[in-house]
Amino acid sequence: MTGKLAVVGLGPGDARYLTPEAAAALASAEALYGYAPYLQRVPVRQNQIRHASDNREEGQRAGAALAHAATGVNVAVVSGGDPGVFAMAAAVCEQIESGPDAWRALDLAIVPGVTAVLAVAASVGAPVGHDFCALSLSDNLKPWELVERRLDAAAGAGFVIALYNPVSRARPWQLGAAFARLRRHLPGPTPVVFGRAVGRPDERVTVTILEAADTIAADMATLVIVGSCATRVIARPGRPPLVYTPRSAQSVHP
Amino acid sequence: MTGKLAVVGLGPGDARYLTPEAAAALASAEALYGYAPYLQRVPVRQNQIRHASDNREEGQRAGAALAHAATGVNVAVVSGGDPGVFAMAAAVCEQIESGPDAWRALDLAIVPGVTAVLAVAASVGAPVGHDFCALSLSDNLKPWELVERRLDAAAGAGFVIALYNPVSRARPWQLGAAFARLRRHLPGPTPVVFGRAVGRPDERVTVTILEAADTIAADMATLVIVGSCATRVIARPGRPPLVYTPRSAQSVHP
Numbered sequence: 001m002t003g004k005l006a007v008v009g010l011g012p013g014d015a016r017y018l019t020p021e022a023a024a025a026l027a028s029a030e031a032l033y034g035y036a037p038y039l040q041r042v043p044v045r046q047n048q049i050r051h052a053s054d055n056r057e058e059g060q061r062a063g064a065a066l067a068h069a070a071t072g073v074n075v076a077v078v079s080g081g082d083p084g085v086f087a088m089a090a091a092v093c094e095q096i097e098s099g100p101d102a103w104r105a106l107d108l109a110i111v112p113g114v115t116a117v118l119a120v121a122a123s124v125g126a127p128v129g130h131d132f133c134a135l136s137l138s139d140n141l142k143p144w145e146l147v148e149r150r151l152d153a154a155a156g157a158g159f160v161i162a163l164y165n166p167v168s169r170a171r172p173w174q175l176g177a178a179f180a181r182l183r184r185h186l187p188g189p190t191p192v193v194f195g196r197a198v199g200r201p202d203e204r205v206t207v208t209i210l211e212a213a214d215t216i217a218a219d220m221a222t223l224v225i226v227g228s229c230a231t232r233v234i235a236r237p238g239r240p241p242l243v244y245t246p247r248s249a250q251s252v253h254p
Numbered sequence: 255m256t257g258k259l260a261v262v263g264l265g266p267g268d269a270r271y272l273t274p275e276a277a278a279a280l281a282s283a284e285a286l287y288g289y290a291p292y293l294q295r296v297p298v299r300q301n302q303i304r305h306a307s308d309n310r311e312e313g314q315r316a317g318a319a320l321a322h323a324a325t326g327v328n329v330a331v332v333s334g335g336d337p338g339v340f341a342m343a344a345a346v347c348e349q350i351e352s353g354p355d356a357w358r359a360l361d362l363a364i365v366p367g368v369t370a371v372l373a374v375a376a377s378v379g380a381p382v383g384h385d386f387c388a389l390s391l392s393d394n395l396k397p398w399e400l401v402e403r404r405l406d407a408a409a410g411a412g413f414v415i416a417l418y419n420p421v422s423r424a425r426p427w428q429l430g431a432a433f434a435r436l437r438r439h440l441p442g443p444t445p446v447v448f449g450r451a452v453g454r455p456d457e458r459v460t461v462t463i464l465e466a467a468d469t470i471a472a473d474m475a476t477l478v479i480v481g482s483c484a485t486r487v488i489a490r491p492g493r494p495p496l497v498y499t500p501r502s503a504q505s506v507h508p
């Protein structure tokens with residue numbers, strides 16, 4: 001009796017981003033596990049058990065879902081965006097590595113989704129149209145010095161930078177510190193995009209520049225994209241500006 | 255009379271990855287533009303004109319689609335994966351910036367999709383579960399020295415690295431040169447994933463290590479993920495191994 005565990009990416013929020021593969025995995029699951037606000041996005045089905053848990057309980061949630069699946073049940077763990085990007089897929093793998101042999105025998109499926117940087121980028125044009133990196137600003141699981149080293153490396157080499165987890169109640173200063181660090185490498189007029197709740201009814205997208213970025217509010221639902229010095233803004237009469245990074249590059253600092 | 259242009263991400267290939275938003279944009283378009291193999295993935299509809307073009311004609315294709323939309327037509331440009339990642343969205347923005355004013359007045363929608371790194375990562379576990387970057391190995395549009403500088407920066411700072419466009423008929427040596435460069439920074443046993451045509455019938459996923467990576471064939475349909483020194487492989491009896499990068503990190507080189 002082998003159980004099944006699917007780790008399912010819901011995309012940015014609205015059902016128009018949910019892939020058919022993800023919808024099918026959710027529909028066939030006998031039990032759902034997830035952070036409560038993500039579970040709320042999944043339509044309720046009869047005879048499907050739900051286990052909502054709090055943020056920052058990813059390890060426990062993954063372990064509980066694996067243990068449940070190992071009893072022969074078809075279980076799904078839900079993630080916002082894509083499960084492989086700062087989300088539940090790595091937490092599940094961590095638990096499998098340290099858990100009982102039976103967990104390695106499970107039928108495991110990771111179901112990809114549209115991760116936040118893609119949705120925010122699409123909402124303004126093509127800011128990650130050239131080489132880019134995705135970096136979590138949370139220093140819960142890594143030292144801040146490592147975040148700074150990565151900001152230096154990425155900005156210094158001309159990558160566009162997507163900042164996941166820019167701010168939380170417990171981490172109020174990290175985003176400002178990151179902008180200050182990036183100003184060592186990038187000119188003040190470098191475009192910066194704040195995408196809050198993109199793909200949901202309370203979506204708010206703001207385009208600003210690095211030297212003014214501190215004045216824009218961000219929260220846990222925000223993803224921030226900091227351009228490279230090649231990133232451009234196109235004004236459009238009667239429409240919001242487009243932000244994009246050209247496909248070609250001559251050098252890091254042209 | 256304002257036309258509409260949608261730049262639509264088809265995802266990795268199979269219809270199970272096509273979002274409802276992308277499906278709706280394709281269904282409502284009066285004309286489709288795209289690289290011929292991508293257009294072939296879209297079901298044929300009556301009264302919908304198709305303009306297939308060759309690879310490396312992105313600028314011309316974008317301009318033709320914009321000019322067509324500006325006549326008041328609902329036009330869609332298709333991209334594999336996500337249009338914002340090394341694909342058509344940046345090409346369209348480039349044309350808008352240098353084109354006539356009417357193109358800035360168009361109703362432009364970028365429809366995100368599951369980009370290759372997410373699909374390949376999902377097929378093996380969670381290799382991009384921690385900070386990562388996406389880098390095109392094509393030196394058609396940037397000097398190779400810049401590629402090397404970015405490889406140095408990313409590997410030196412502990413990013414997992416997703417290599418888009420690793421090989422083509424005209425660019426046979428770049429992937430081997432990239433592996434050689436990365437060996438300066440990363441130990442030989444660093445996990446490397448080759449994902450070819452993931453999400454399509456001819457999918458082939460290979461897990462290897464950096465010191466053996468040259469011996470594996472890659473082509474234009476391949477995405478390569480090079481782990482960081484934190485990336486781990488979990489053997490599973492009777493199943494392919496899992497590859498993942500833990501969510502926590504202590505330093506760049508533990």
